[in-house]
Amino acid sequence: xxxxxxxxxVATLYSTHRLxxxxxxxxxxxxxxSAEDVVQDAFIAFHRRVDQLRDADAALGYLRVCVVNGARxxxxxxxxxxxxxxxxxxxxxxxxxxxxxxxxxHREVLxxxxxxxxxxxxxxxxxxxxxxxxxxxxxxxxxxRGAVKSNASRGMRRLGEILxxxx
Amino acid sequence: MSALEDRLxxxxxxxxxxxxxxxxxxxxxxAEAEVLSLPPHRSHRSRRVVAIAVAVxxxxxxxxxxxxxxxxxxxSVDPAHVRPRSAVxxxxxxxxxxxxxxxxxxxxxxxxxLYMVDPSGQQxxxxxxxxxxxxxxxxxxxxxxxxxxxxxxxxxxxGIILDIDLHRGRLHSFTIPGAWSSVQPVDSGRSLLxxxxxxxxxxxxxxxxxxxxxxxxxxxxxxxxxxxTKLAMGxxxxxxxxxxxxxxxxxxxxxxTGYHYCLPNYWTTIDAAVIAQCERxxxxxxxxxxxxxxxxxxPPTPLAVPAIWSDLGLIEGGVRVNHSVLIRYAxxxxxxxxxxxxxxxxxxQGDWELTWLSDNDFLAELITPExxxxxxxLKWDVLSGKVVDLHTNRPPGTTIFWMTQWQPAHx
Numbered sequence: 001x002x003x004x005x006x007x008x009x010v011a012t013l014y015s016t017h018r019l020x021x022x023x024x025x026x027x028x029x030x031x032x033x034s035a036e037d038v039v040q041d042a043f044i045a046f047h048r049r050v051d052q053l054r055d056a057d058a059a060l061g062y063l064r065v066c067v068v069n070g071a072r073x074x075x076x077x078x079x080x081x082x083x084x085x086x087x088x089x090x091x092x093x094x095x096x097x098x099x100x101x102x103x104x105x106h107r108e109v110l111x112x113x114x115x116x117x118x119x120x121x122x123x124x125x126x127x128x129x130x131x132x133x134x135x136x137x138x139x140x141x142x143x144x145r146g147a148v149k150s151n152a153s154r155g156m157r158r159l160g161e162i163l164x165x166x167x
Numbered sequence: 168m169s170a171l172e173d174r175l176x177x178x179x180x181x182x183x184x185x186x187x188x189x190x191x192x193x194x195x196x197x198a199e200a201e202v203l204s205l206p207p208h209r210s211h212r213s214r215r216v217v218a219i220a221v222a223v224x225x226x227x228x229x230x231x232x233x234x235x236x237x238x239x240x241x242x243s244v245d246p247a248h249v250r251p252r253s254a255v256x257x258x259x260x261x262x263x264x265x266x267x268x269x270x271x272x273x274x275x276x277x278x279x280x281l282y283m284v285d286p287s288g289q290q291x292x293x294x295x296x297x298x299x300x301x302x303x304x305x306x307x308x309x310x311x312x313x314x315x316x317x318x319x320x321x322x323x324x325x326g327i328i329l330d331i332d333l334h335r336g337r338l339h340s341f342t343i344p345g346a347w348s349s350v351q352p353v354d355s356g357r358s359l360l361x362x363x364x365x366x367x368x369x370x371x372x373x374x375x376x377x378x379x380x381x382x383x384x385x386x387x388x389x390x391x392x393x394x395x396t397k398l399a400m401g402x403x404x405x406x407x408x409x410x411x412x413x414x415x416x417x418x419x420x421x422x423x424t425g426y427h428y429c430l431p432n433y434w435t436t437i438d439a440a441v442i443a444q445c446e447r448x449x450x451x452x453x454x455x456x457x458x459x460x461x462x463x464x465x466p467p468t469p470l471a472v473p474a475i476w477s478d479l480g481l482i483e484g485g486v487r488v489n490h491s492v493l494i495r496y497a498x499x500x501x502x503x504x505x506x507x508x509x510x511x512x513x514x515x516q517g518d519w520e521l522t523w524l525s526d527n528d529f530l531a532e533l534i535t536p537e538x539x540x541x542x543x544x545l546k547w548d549v550l551s552g553k554v555v556d557l558h559t560n561r562p563p564g565t566t567i568f569w570m571t572q573w574q575p576a577h578x
Binding site for chain 2: 018019022023024026027032035036102103105106107109110113124125128129150154156159160163165
């Protein structure tokens with residue numbers, strides 16, 4: 001049964017989930033300004049669909065999909081720009097502004113995480129920070145549960161290789 | 168939880184917690200002067216969008232805005248392009264036709280619908296609804312064009328295989344325990360190959376009876392040979408060639424030094440080799456396409472990469488566009504990754520997923536993988552980088568979930 005979410009709910013969702021969504025976006029795109037853009041775009045897209053969403057859980061799921069897609073677009077735009085300009089940040093340099101105050105052991109892990117393919121990084125982030133189930137990750141990324149599993153396994157294995165520890 | 172998992176979880180939490188509410192742009196409607204005075208390192212667009220989002224959410228104009236959005240969304244699609252299954256011109260169905268599994272744009276729990284789309288991309292034929300609240304792994308199309316096969320993985324671990332009669336729009340299903348990520352017809356359509364890269368690969372008949380279990384697990388990708396007698400699958404360190412009928416391992420072709428995780432894409436009969444996409448050790452991406460000679464007369468060698476392909480990210484070297492290695496018609500290369508290309512205005516740059524190569528090797532069909540209003544298929548000349556055809560129509564309010572081009576070849 002479809003229950004329209006009213007305009008007041010948009011504001012509630014915004015105030016309730018914006019911070020968490022920005023944090024998710026920061027983990028995916030590394031810089032705060034881009035993360036905020038991604039989340040605001042997600043809320044705009046959400047507003048356009050607000051009368052089609054069933055309930056708050058569906059709304060949050062939709063917002064999460066928008067954030068992941070937006071983050072992916074932001075990263076690809078960045079990569080295309082780098083490729084054509086032949087300059088830009090090296091992988092190890094990205095995220096410097098958001099990680100300056102972190103402990104070395106965390107920075108090392110995050111540096112390794114950035115070296116993974118986008119899909120593996122997204123899966124690991126949604127699994128180990130957002131605590132989503134395989135099914136929820138599949139929904140958020142638009143991939144099969146099998147692909148979630150394989151990307152998670154390969155991502156952890158690769159992460160372990162980069163860090164020189166066993167996954 | 169392993170020590171590495173715990174370490175990753177703590178690192179992610181530490182970074183996320185570093186973003187505090189006071190760091191975010193204020194969630195109020197800023198005056199224009201405030202927008203213009205933002206410091207240069209912060210996005211002006213971000214603040215404007217904040218203003219729009221909050222203002223729109225808070226104001227009575229929502230109703231008017233929503234109506235306008237609906238009108239704008241629907242105006243780009245002509246429902247007249249969607250015709251019933253009975254209108255499919257079966258005598259014309261063949262090369263260029265595509266099966267599209269589409270999902271509602273927003274309501275992920277609504278039923279997915281299967282369409283057939285003509286080569287122009289402009290005419291859609293609604294075949295049937297195929298279920299809801301399932302996670303689809305793959306959709307395959309039979310050689311005789313009359314049937315489609317789809318995998319639905321349920322939360323309880325039951326893999327449901329859908330056998331869809333495209334002429335009548337009827338579904339027959341059977342269950343094979345497990346979660347399957349791909350399905351492909353083999354044995355001239357009499358059997359199906361089901362695979363999950365982490366658990367198993369099996370061949371089943373169309374009643375669900377398991378005919379062959381292929382030994383081992385952790386297989387990545389599967390490519391039947393053109394004569395339908397063998398099957399290539401990748402492992403972490405090699406390609407393995409199996410007898411498709413018995414499941415017996417016939418050959419192991421080790422990946423060359425510096426490469427691992429090889430996904431076989433297709434067999435070439437020109438030099439009796441299997442082309443596989445391998446990852447480079449120690450490099451996040453991209454992988455490379457390597458040719459594995461079946462007679463092991465030479466070590467596997469990376470394919471040459473035309474200049475234009477150097478911009479293709481994960482599928483760098485995915486194909487060789489010259490006269491010595493030909494791409495089988497409609498070879499699906501999308502599983503090798505996304506293409507990151509620049510396309511002319513007004514299309515967006517990037518975000519395109521390469522899905523098929525045409526029979527002349529020079530045209531690729533691409534599709535945006537995102538669930539947005541802008542899902543678009545295009546044909547792209549891989550040598551010049553120019554878009555030669557563009558499809559923008561699709562059923563209203565939907566997003567393309569999966570596309571499968573009809574393959575005349577060897578199955």
